[in-house]
Amino acid sequence: MSDFEHVFATPPEGAAADWTISQDWRSYTQVEHDTWDTLYDRQMKILPGRASDAFLNGLKALDLNTGGIPDFALVNPKLKALTGWTVVCVPGLVPDEVFFDHLANRRFPSGQFIRKPDQLDYLQEPDIFHDVFGHVPMLTDPDFADYMEAYGKGGQRAAGLGVLPQLARLYWYTVEFGLMESPQGLRIYGAGIVSSATESVFALEDPSPNRIGFDLERVMRTLYRIDDFQQVYFVIDSIEALKAETLADFGPIYDRLQGAADIPVETVLPDDRVITRGSQTYAARGGRFAA
Numbered sequence: 001m002s003d004f005e006h007v008f009a010t011p012p013e014g015a016a017a018d019w020t021i022s023q024d025w026r027s028y029t030q031v032e033h034d035t036w037d038t039l040y041d042r043q044m045k046i047l048p049g050r051a052s053d054a055f056l057n058g059l060k061a062l063d064l065n066t067g068g069i070p071d072f073a074l075v076n077p078k079l080k081a082l083t084g085w086t087v088v089c090v091p092g093l094v095p096d097e098v099f100f101d102h103l104a105n106r107r108f109p110s111g112q113f114i115r116k117p118d119q120l121d122y123l124q125e126p127d128i129f130h131d132v133f134g135h136v137p138m139l140t141d142p143d144f145a146d147y148m149e150a151y152g153k154g155g156q157r158a159a160g161l162g163v164l165p166q167l168a169r170l171y172w173y174t175v176e177f178g179l180m181e182s183p184q185g186l187r188i189y190g191a192g193i194v195s196s197a198t199e200s201v202f203a204l205e206d207p208s209p210n211r212i213g214f215d216l217e218r219v220m221r222t223l224y225r226i227d228d229f230q231q232v233y234f235v236i237d238s239i240e241a242l243k244a245e246t247l248a249d250f251g252p253i254y255d256r257l258q259g260a261a262d263i264p265v266e267t268v269l270p271d272d273r274v275i276t277r278g279s280q281t282y283a284a285r286g287g288r289f290a291a
């Protein structure tokens with residue numbers, strides 16, 4: 001994720017020039033491995049029938065449930081053979097240009113640490129469960145793999161054009177919090193949702209949030225919240241459609257966005273393809289912070 005303030009301007013001690021560190025898999029404790037297993041088992045009670053086939057097939061192909069935190073030395077050969085991606089460890093949040101360079105070269109940066117047993121439900125900084133369980137299965141899908149590489153390359157351009165906030169919204173509402181259509185109904189593919197027991201249910205079933213058909217410019221204008229469940233989810237028709245819609249040169253879009261107002265999270269516009277008009281009750285009651 002590139003949406004948080006990063007602590008360092010240069011790689012911290014022990015990190016390579018590209019900010020990667022060794023996973024040092026042998027250093028994980030039994031408690032840490034057990035935390036992975038607990039989180040994995042909990043999600044697998046919730047995700048069948050809710051997560052997209054792309055996600056569930058990727059999870060199966062990578063075999064991320066061999067007991068404890070996956071060893072990247074074992075995961076990477078499988079992932080690389082499928083789509084050319086690998087997952088690398090970084091010491092925390094990295095600068096935008098470092099993040100984009102990794103994606104542009106089909107490397108997904110993951111946190112090395114795992115959350116503490118008393119933080120199973122919420123943490124602000126992404127850990128290895130969010131990054132690997134949440135993100136990596138989707139990288140086995142060839143179209144999603146292409147989309148992520150293109151996003152990295154687009155980020156490098158957007159940084160020079162001063163439009164990173166707009167591009168970050170695309171990442172947020174697809175890679176992190178995206179929903180998609182399927183013949184059986186809406187399905188989750190965003191990593192922020194599939195790695196969260198509570199948001200996996202909320203995103204699909206709660207009457208509060210708006211669920212709106214994906215529109216690239218609309219998404220790039222829409223604010224988002226990092227501290228609670230989303231108030232709007234955008235729904236793609238398919239991964240192929242997302243890739244096709246984002247293959248275009250964003251230059252003319254960025255030009256139009258210069259004068260366009262940001263759209264608040266709860267707003268429904270007349271042109272929106274509304275799939276569910278939400279009540280916004282959850283947010284109105286104070287959300288996560290409600291008494």
Ligand SMILES: [Fe+2]
Pocket residue numbers: 001126130131135176191192
């Ligand atoms: Fe993420």
